[in-house]
């Protein structure tokens with residue numbers, strides 16, 4: 430039986446797709462058979478971020494509507510074994526997915542996979558609710574700004590009341606807070622919320638902090654999940670997230686603003702040049 | 705809470721869905737069958753706090769009625785309750801012979817209670833102890849142990865609301881009685897919503913968008929309240945909201 434994990438946020442553009450790609454790849458690198466599903470019907474960018482857009486023939490909507498079978502639609506990643514992608518359709522409208530259809534596909538995938546990662550669309554309406562409905566665990570992607578925190582809070586309310594687990598009176602969906610696009614310097618200056626502010630308000634365990642990093646855009650332009658860029662801070666931070674998810678102790682890194690001394694100015698890291 | 709009963713096959717034309725739910729109802733435990741005594745006491749109680757009982761659904765508990773009593777004038781009982789703005793919905797407990805009479809008067813029959821009811825008492829004007837019916841509510845305070853998130857609303861009807869977690873901005877708490885928050889209160893809290901001006905809000909950390917007691921309210925920005933404040937209570941003093949510590 431696979432564990433179903435939704436990557437969700439309420440707000441758009443906070444890093445859900447980036448996270449789904451990195452986290453799914455990270456689990457597969459650890460040897461778990463993992464599939465990442467794009468629930469963002471109509472936008473379709475998971476396949477771009479994961480660099481398989483030219484290999485999409487059938488998509489998630491086709492499988493849900495029984496126009497194709499899973500073997501035809503699953504795309505096997507070229508770099509990482511154990512990793513599969515179920516892309517979204519670019520042409521269909523948002524309501525092309527049905528609850529019954531999604532459930533059938535998830536049940537089928539559950540037999541073969543260890544982890545199913547659901548990349549949620551933005552918003553708190555039907556599409557986002559469907560992406561989280563069947564989840565066992567949730568990664569709440571949040572940026573350190575008030576509107577993003579507020580939307581995450583609403584999504585947490587929906588998880589607690591409108592997920593399959595809550596409707597069946599089962600154990601709650603396990604929640605993880607992932608703070609992304611964090612800039613320690615701006616947080617220190619008070620230009621954005623700091624880690625404490627966000628964890629105070631959302632009151633769920635923090636699974637990681639991903640720094641704001643140019644490496645993310647470069648990686649997604651290249652169609653390579655950023656976790657494979659092992660030199661980048663964002664890539665390392667995502668590896669830590671996967672480690673913590675699997676129960677390892679990993680101290681949080683890249684969360685303090687660096688004082689720029691003479692030495693660090695001379696020995697610039699790759700990261701600092703690109704940020 | 706039971707929210708069961710399958711929806712009918714989803715035809716476009718369906719006019720309704722059947723759903724089950726649990727409600728908190730006010731219970732009037734009848735001690736005698738004397739309708740004059742009942743009417744007299746009821747009018748006194750309603751006169752003390754008309755808003756508290758306005759249009760409240762009521763179940764009449766018959767378990768304390770003497771087994772020798774063969775008749776209760778449920779038609780008169782109904783009329784008296786409605787006259788006093790209450791809405792009778794059914795009876796519970798007591799003898800089967802009384803149930804038949806209740807049904808004939810258009811009342812539902814609920815199964816006898818297992819749980820211990822709590823006594824509804826308004827601390828402002830104590831109802832006299834001598835007379836016949838005792839007004840009870842079927843459940844005690846409402847306890848919430850999970851965070852209350854933005855967009856959620858929780859109402860404790862007829863009693864206190866206890867939150868052992870945080871309350872987010874954009875969330876709303878309502879209670880006929882007091883509100884207790886053993887976490888940070890960032891959203892809105894309205895105590896005594898049916899007019900009880902003795903209701904209070906107790907709070908571990910107060911950082912609220914709005915606080916209100918019995919209709920008197922205060923928004924975050926007003927009066928430049930320093931927020932957050934720790935270990936405070938909010939009460940009405942001379943018709944003004946006051947944020948105070950504990951002695």
Ligand SMILES: Nc1ncnc2c1ncn2[C@@H]1O[C@H](COP(=O)(O)OP(=O)(O)O)[C@@H](O)[C@H]1O
Pocket residue numbers: 438440441442443444445446447448551609610611639640641642643645646649663
């Ligand atoms: N840690 C980060 N640092 C810098 N840019 C990021 C980071 N995470 C995401 N982004 C950028 O933000 C944009 C939105 O990210 P995406 O993952 O598509 O968000 P969502 O799926 O939530 O809409 C993209 O351009 C992405 O490259």
Ligand SMILES: [Mg+2]
Pocket residue numbers: 445446447469474549550
């Ligand atoms: Mg996305």
